[in-house]
Amino acid sequence: MPRPKVHDAALRVRLLEQAVRTLSEHGPDALSLRKLAAQVNTSTTAVYSLFGGKPGLLNAVYDEAFARFGERLGSVVPTGDPIADLAALGEAYRASALAEPHFYQVMFGPLGGVMTPEPEFVERGLATFKPLLDVVRRAIELGLFLDEDPVTVATSMWATVHGLVSLELRALLPDGSGDPAELYRTVFRAMGNRRIGPRNWSSSG
Secondary structure (H helix, E strand, O other): OOOOOOOOHHHHHHHHHHHHHHHHHHOHHHOOHHHHHHHOOOOHHHHHHHHOOHHHHHHHHHHHHHHHHHHHHHOOOOOOOHHHHHHHHHHHHHHHHHHOHHHHHHHHOHHHHOOOOOHHHHHHHHHHHHHHHHHHHHHHHOOOOOOOOHHHHHHHHHHHHHHHHHHHHOOOOOOOOOOHHHHHHHHHHHHHOOOOOOOOOOOOO
């Protein structure tokens, strides 16, 4: 009978999830491989076997965060209506952040400036922007948005969603703003009801 795999994929996930909680709640200085191993009821040997050390662990944390985020965005199946697709992507972004706020902090919180992932992981993280960019390009082609640089338009939208999510996670949405989910829908309806571009992004009409 073959010996059971001790350092398997399930252990890897548990280590990553515990590492993310520690990073998000206490910062990078609190992440000790010995302490991490004890928290997951394994050995430091297992951590080194799976990640090769702390730099490898941090790379894996970063990559896992964006992989999960990208999977959420990738679950939105494109339709013939880019405005509906835009709203669906916004909902997926919010759902990812609310379901896994610790991973969200690794991607877009203060830790983003502390971690220095390898270029290959950065490239995979940046790829999560593509679904939104594709929707914006389709909307421009159909004349729904102004014929402006799609990267600029998509970045503006991403920033809007990011701001709403960050405020919600920190319980900083203004009093009277109502249910956060409905606030999201209102924002996306507003973005989809006029021809959006940098020249009128800040306008009220």
